[in-house]
Amino acid sequence: MMKNDICNCGAIALDENSKLVIDRVAEVAGYLWQKNWAERNGGNISVNLYDNIFYFTGTGQRMRDVAKSPLDFGAIIKVCDDWTNFEYVSEKHIKPTSELPSHLAIHKCLRDRGMRNTVVVHTHPNELIAISHLEKFLDADVLTKTLWSMIPESRIIVPKGVGVVSYHVPGSLELATATIEQLATHDVILWEKHGVLAVGNDVVECFDAIDTLVKCTQIYLFAKMAGGEPQGLNDEQLEELAVKFNL
Ligand SMILES: [Zn+2]
Missing domain, CATH: 3.40.225.10 (Class II aldolase/adducin N-terminal domain)
Structure with missing residues (x-):
């Protein structure tokens, strides 16, 4: 403080x-x-x-x-x-x-x-918090690939993917430090059992990134509710997007 x-x-x-x-x-x-x-x-x-x-x-x-x-x-x-x-x-x-x-630590970094002109948005989206209670999604690569594979736009709107920070007390220095580390390689950070944090140059774009990820999470959960593991876009299809949109 x-x-x-x-x-x-x-x-x-x-x-x-x-x-x-x-x-x-x-x-x-x-x-x-x-x-x-x-x-x-x-x-x-x-x-x-x-x-x-x-x-x-x-x-x-x-x-x-x-x-x-x-x-x-x-x-x-x-x-x-x-x-x-x-x-x-x-x-x-x-x-x-x-x-x-x-x-401030994040803005300075x-x-x-x-x-x-940096923006930091922290919020509590239900679907993303829910999947942060599932151990397999605490792996940033698994989480990112799962969400990217739900709709092609997510690969473009969140090009660096989602980082994951394990649970720390809200407002703690540990949470800020781990978040800053993850922001070097990701656009949006999922805080285990808490919420998400997005950074960027425009507050609406930060919202859009979170909104897109929530949609991907909803589609994943709807597909699971419909009876099975969603297929998702395959590696080739994701790579095709990366090449086409120069990501
Ligand atoms: Zn919070």
């Missing part, structure tokens, strides 16, 4: 683009609630608007409220050079998500890897 919540960075006014980005956060927060992935205050979103200016959903705040009014249930902050302390830029001082330290 923060040693100090406030530093002397100085306040900054928001530009038009940042306002549009925050509108998109509200749009996605609404989707998370409508999809039944955001019970009570489940999940959180953070966006690096520019430089060291971030939007964070608030701790204990509900996605359905963020959807209606993102600046009443989230905060814009300027993170100091130590990537630990911050000051409020938004008028309201809504305390950021308790996941702030882990989100992505920036170190050359990404800008």
